[in-house]
Amino acid sequence: MTTEELKSLYLDFFGQKGHAVIPGASLIPENDPTVLFTTAGMHPLVPFLMGETHPAGKRLVNCQKCIRTGDIGEVGDATHLTFFEMLGNWSLGDYFKREAIGWSFEFLTDRRWLGFDSGQLHVTVFAGDDLAPPDEESAALWEELGIPGERIYYLDRSENWWGPAGATGPCGPDTEMFVDTGAPACGEGCRPGCGCGKYFEVWNDVFLSFNRLPDGTYAPLDRVCVDTGMGVERTVAMMNGYRSIYQVPVLDTLAGFVRKLCGAGDRPGPDALRSIRVVADHIRTSVQILGDDLGVPPSNLDQGYVLRRLIRVAIRHARKLGIDDPFTEAMARLAIETEKSSYPELQRNRERILTEIAREEEQFGKTLRAGLREYEKLLPGLLRNPARIIPGRIAFRLHDTYGFPVEFTVGLAAEHGLRVDMDGYQAAFDKHRELSRKGAERKFSGGLADHSAIVTRLHTATHLLHQALRMVLGEHVEQRGSNITHERLRFDFSHPEKLTEEQVREVEAIVNRVIDADLPVACEEMTAEEAGRRGAIGLFGDRYGDRVKVYTVGEFSCEICGGPHVTRTGELGRFRIVSEKSSSSGIRRIRAVLEAT
Ligand code: SER
Secondary structure, three states: OOHHHHHHHHHHHHHHOOOEEOOOOOOOOOOOOOOOOOOOOOHHHHHHHOOOOOOOOOEEEEEEEEEOOOOHHHOOOOOOOOEEEEEEEEEOOOOOHHHHHHHHHHHHHOOOOOOOOHHHEEEEEEOOOOOOOOOHHHHHHHHHOOOOHHHEEEEOHHHHEEOOOOOOEEEEEEEEEEEEOOOOOOOOOOOOOOOOOOEEEEEEEEEEEEEEOOOOOEEEEEEEEEEEEEEHHHHHHHHOOOOOHHHOHHHHHHHHHHHHHHOOOOOOOHHHHHHHHHHHHHHHHHHHHHHOOOOOOOOOOHHHHHHHHHHHHHHHHHHHOOOOOOOHHHHHHHHHHHHOOOOOHHHHOHHHHHHHHHHHHHHHHHHHHHHHHHHHHHHHHHHHOOOOEEOHHHHHHHHHHHOOOHHHHHHHHHHOOOEEOHHHHHHHHHHHHHHHHHHHHHHOOHHHOOOOHHHHHHHHHHHHHHHHHHHHHOOOOOEEEEEEOOOOEEEEEEOOOOOOHHHHHHHHHHHHHHHHOOOEEEEEEEEHHHHHHOOOEEOOOOOOOOEEEEEEEOOOEEEEOOOOOOOEHHHOOEEEEEEEEEEEOOEEEEEEEEEOO
16 A cells, blocks of 8 residues: 555545535744744644634544654654654534544454454553542443454553644544554563554544643633544555565665665665664655755754754765765655655755755765764773763754764764763853843843944944855854954854855855945844744844844845844945954854955
């Protein structure tokens, strides 16, 4: 069975049960700041699950593209992917447990549909706790359908309670369906939910009966709803008797591409197999993020940062496999070909996908070598330390200066039998963010800021410089500090090495060209999330929903900033860089002036 066949069977089945087929939503949630990506089919439906009327009615069905990165460390095993498709059916205050469970059973076991042997089915239900009672009703319904008690497992909240997708929203107990692959149990406690691969989860029926409030308590919903989700890749794997989801055609095609590039043959060893699968998964997901109509480019923020990590981790695994030449663009081309019939947006956004993925690979290649050299310098010292641990501040420096996603450092470390102090890394990360925020507050603290004409001009010149540096050196360049006096601007930014004379002149020339073009400078207020979506650079607030000012200079630059700025770049005069030197490790400092013309 192919994924297309499964999808059409599911939509037909629920169509026959009175459900309207609705289109899937974007991977980038609209109007929902609580999550970065659409993680389940229910996610775009939250307002309707909460009581709004859906124009298509009370019974809905669809196929939704989803991204989950919570289990990214498991990618490469038999069942985990970061991008996957989910079939789902919903009752918006219409049917409840009896119909939902009955139809799940019928679709899974009836020969006209999937025809699984009901003897292979194991189900789990919510065991109950202080906040909600055990879901005996669901267990009784399964028994009525012929699933004996020993194949019904009562599990706790961590396993059998779903949602909300963000911190607040609809949630409730669920019942999950697993197919026993027939593999031997891994031990005494082996049961559905065990990661050994014996039980494959295929479907989840959630009974949305509570709303989680911001204070962490649960309020019963007046109108209960059903939300179900069937993983397409997992179910197709089960239907075809595959031992892993990486045998599903689209993934098999991408993994085949990697196998061929690295010459691994059909039977790679376990480490190589895992790397091949990670590359296949991460490039597929990256193509989907870039190819979504609301897609974002790689950046150091939110979805863009997840994308950057996926591409960089894929490159690291490719290097481990001995693939040293650029490969992402060719692989993205294959991914687009393979999935464009299901997702025509990939074809629409083809140019963006190919350009951005190749650019990220090239940029990362530049800092990668410098970062690896730095890491190798540190290695003997790290290996001498009996704790065999990489301190958090070092992992943070590799991230901050060389653009190593922390997973990347974790992977490198593991190859040398080292661990990364993740708490220390997080602490260094938070401290840095706090310092940036305080710096920004100081800099833009209303009355204290200097709004004189020259300072205003230098503020705008700083934006032009920031953008020009990113164009000349790459997008790893980020502001690390800025200070403006009546005489000059000073700008600190992340970059691992001294700029060449040529680069300095090129940056200067770009800024002066923008000045000559007399571009308009505009300011708009928006949420930090919206600013991120527009690709704004600069310091973001800590929370979504914070309103920020975004200054754009024509099409040239888009940056979050408190201002003040000139209204046209023609007001600036001549821009000249007077010095470029190191400020601290991995941070360069430029001083520049504006001269009268
Ligand atoms: N929201 C539930 C899940 O993701 C069912 O769709 O599993």
